Amino acid sequence: MAKLVTDVVCPFCGTLCDDLEVSVTDDGKKILDVYNACAIGAEKFLHSQASDRITRPRMQDEDGNWKDVSYDEAVEYTAKILADAKKPLMYGWSSTNCESQAVGTQIGEVTGAIMDNTATVCHGTTLIAVQDVGIPSCTLGEVVNRADRIVFWGCNPAHAHPRHMSRYSIYPRGFFTGKGQKSRKLVVIDPRCTDTSKLADYHLQIEQGRDYELFDAFRVAFKGEKLPDTVAGIPKKTIYEVAETMKSGRFGIIFFGMGVTQSLSKNHNIDAAISVTRDLNDYSKWSIMPMRGHYNVTGSGEVWGWLHGFPFALDLSRGFARYNPGDTTSNDLLRRDEVDAVFVLGSDPGAHFPFGSVKKIWGLPSVCIDPHITPTSAVCKLHVPVAFVGVETGGCAYRMDNVPIECRKVVEPPEGMLTDEEFLKKVLTRVKELKGA
Amino acid sequence: MAEYLIRNGFVYDPVLGIDGDKKDIAVKDGKIVETTALSKPTEINAAGMTVMAAGVDVHAHVAGPKVCVGRNFRPEDKLFNSTPQAGIKRMEGGFSVPTTLRTGYNYARMGYGFVMEAAMPPLFARHVHEEIRDTPIIDEAALPVFGNNWFVLEYLKNKEIENTAAYIAWLLRVTKGFGIKNVNPGGTEAWGWGMNCETVNDVVPYFEITPAEIIRGLIEANEYLGLPHCMHVHGNSLGEPGNYTVTLDTLKQAEGYTAKNDFGRDTVLHHTHLQFHSYGGTSYSSKGFESKSKEVMDYVNKQDNITFDLGVVTLDETTTMTADGPFEHHLSHMNHLKWANVDVELETAAGVVPFIYNPKSYIAGAQWAVGIELGLYAKDMMKTYITTDHPNAGPFTRYPRVIKWLMSRAAREHMLEKELKYGDSIRNTCYIGEIDRELTLFEIAQMTRAGPAKVLGLSHMFGSLRPGCEGDVAIYPYNPEAIDPSRDPELIERAFSTAQYLIKGGEMVVKEGDIVSNGSKRTFWVDCTTSENPQVQRDISEKFKRYYSVTEANYEVSGHHYVPNPYVIEVDASQ
Amino acid sequence: MVPKIKLNLISGRTIQQGVSMEGGKEKPAYRNACGIIEIDPADFKKLGAWRNTNVRVTSTFGSVVVKAIEATQGPHPGLGWIPMGPWANQVINPNTYSTGMPTFKGTPVDVEAASDEEVLDSITLITRAVRGEL
Ligand code: SF4
């Protein structure tokens, strides 16, 4: 017999779908099937049940031989490397719940850590741009109900946020958009012909890295001023035409992704994108939204925002909060040998940081808290497996539009496993003792 | 729990009619008690000091999504003002949009015990509650916004008060909200299309209802339910020259209604930050602008069912934030600073723009004058409350400065003569120069504790030192016998900025000016029971299925981690 | 002489990358999804290599062996695509230019056939690379 858990929240991407259904065995121990999720979301639930899953902390020696340790020993090692360090880096925080983020921040306060989340390699440059020019935005339901113009710029939701288009952006029929896709015009700007661009009314195959120029060209075109024959590989006729399409909508939105945030010009690209949106509000109603990657990277920026005022690159090492991207960001710190211990939770820098940074982690006292075996766990001295947030424990997560949703627990974690929050609370208690705080 | 005996202070308690008499105040088991009820109290010598019930703030933006936008997009707001952890006190940062930690500590330092978060977007209720949870010491509650909510617009268009009320009761329960906030009625929905409602008679696009109908409908629903607080409105055309007529039209919507509730509240409409709504003229220049505070107060003083708060401009660099989306867009076009906006599906919107109220500009000084004038023209100080619409007109940490301006004509003259560049133009276009009145400490106690507690329906707990009230007592280093407000106005500001002691819920949290405890803060919310209403239930399910981006089951705020320490006020509206 | 071609390398998400990552980064599926470079047919011609052979990708910042496959979301002549992951991160430009953000997109690389070399799984790749064994 099986029971069905409904309204389940998918803890994978920033789309944070909350309409999944998961059938589980009557004893609540095993997931049988996952409905409504995309392939990635389904795999996240199903793989949590893998028979070869690591369920106890383990440490490796110099030669890479692993041995199991107890959670108490893991707490002790973690607390000690953080307490002993002059400037520990506590990185990740994007695949966990807000409650864990809040406890982790207290550990950072006590140990004088640098706290950084995955925005640092994803939408950190967006956060910088927002500090320069602001951001007119909306919730995803507004897009459902009102939007008749959708722009995807430097993002490929068909692959990175698979249900975004059907739930929020291209297909849904909303209050003022009863005809669904037919009531919308879709513009895609991408140097490749992607599975998203194939759906577009206009695909502008921009020369890679020339986004800033094209954004600016649109600002020129809105005003009806003169353009050169081509900008960023796009003929001016197309630019004028698309500019007109954008202006003539009733409600439009630009979704953008790492194509813009990670290319040269970085935050300046986003400045320009937001300025395009500001300009468009002189003609009709427009919003812009970053396609946030991890399901709760947004939440960690909010938690740090309310506790310390900065959404990433939070430096607590001087006893109060500082922020200075380029200085207090993970990759810069690692490359410059400025941190002396590394703590990772809810992310995999081993896979997603430039290799030079990964090598630095390997050379330092280090702990990786992650349910999976990952390149990060492979280079850290201690690996602490924990329960899956959103599968084996609940907690709050923030969708890409900052809407907070409570994740659901659908099954019990394996016997004796701790959650992120439980593990962190033990570490907090111990670092307080060690620091005499 | 500890017992405290506060001895020999000058006590101000408008509820008990105590006006600076030397009295002893006793606290035991978290409550105010008769002095005879104590057995082994810790004595606090308050001789030469002022003793009041802890402050109650009726309107501030301190927790939630737009506040956090303000924090995160203004790193400059934290420059050179962060302070390290010390003892039990955690790190603090921020000036106009302080972190939650500093928010709690700073209110405590000013002797405040309760703060109302003035605008909660229902879809973001979890965020509001997480921030409230992480704000130490002070008790808080939050007002969900209703004035642009699709359910409300549709029900009120059909004059369905009962359904409106049932929906409101449901929403208060699922968001853990406290009462009805109504921001730019209809105008924020129009902003979904980049438009606005500028008068109470402008029709909301598609929904075909006017702001006037929304205001009246929400008053009726509020009194139908008998909620502790009244309908709390921020009228149309905030900040526009000439808007005082819109304001009078807004206030007039309350005519004919009387309060119905079991909480001792006797008013039906609270107009917030009235300063932003009392402008005459046609522009922001000294030639085009004039104060209409007197005209507005002439009306307000004749009514007995209206309250308001001031929203005084404090002449700081601050961060404006409001659910009045079109206003913030407009503002960003005036000052060309960064602009954030969030439109919230089916419910509301919010905008955030940094703003510098420059004392060297005419208009900032004139706005300052308008806010102060409202306080000085008011007749019933139990219906007139001190706010800065934090952080819109200035940060809440400037309340002591506002108190100084209200209590001391000399302080106001100093502003007009020395601080403001256009003092003379301000005298010519505003009333401030003509007003002699200096408010008393008794009146300040009305405006900062007794009055706000009453309009929030919380006078049985806060705002007074009557036995049975919460053990919330502030002791200020202010000797009314020694200080002459006309000679030493600075001492007023200093005293109210740094309470010598704050006892909150019977526990000492500020001792000799230092934070010594993180307190045991509570989140207040209103659980209102109505009779079964299948139609509203059906409408809710339908809207979630078709138009919301979250499911109905994932909307409700539940769980210990959001509201770990609730104080639930039950209201029975099922009859 | 083995022909070498120059490409502009970008990286990013693919659905296979997402699925296989959740399936376990130590598993072959993850290597098959991310230890690849997608190349336009026109560039394959210049490279003179077959589809699905291993190639060595080298930049100023590092070098890695991946399998060359034909662009799945093309055409994009001149662009190389390695899904985000440890293979791409061996060669991308790590400079942040004071933004905190490495330059994950837009790294000039050389690509040459390396049919005798092996595409390592992610854990082997990382653990050997940190020890300087590659
Ligand atoms: S789109 Fe994202 S949140 Fe939705 S099911 Fe797929 S992985 Fe999960």
Ligand SMILES: [Zn+2]
């Ligand atoms: Zn307000």
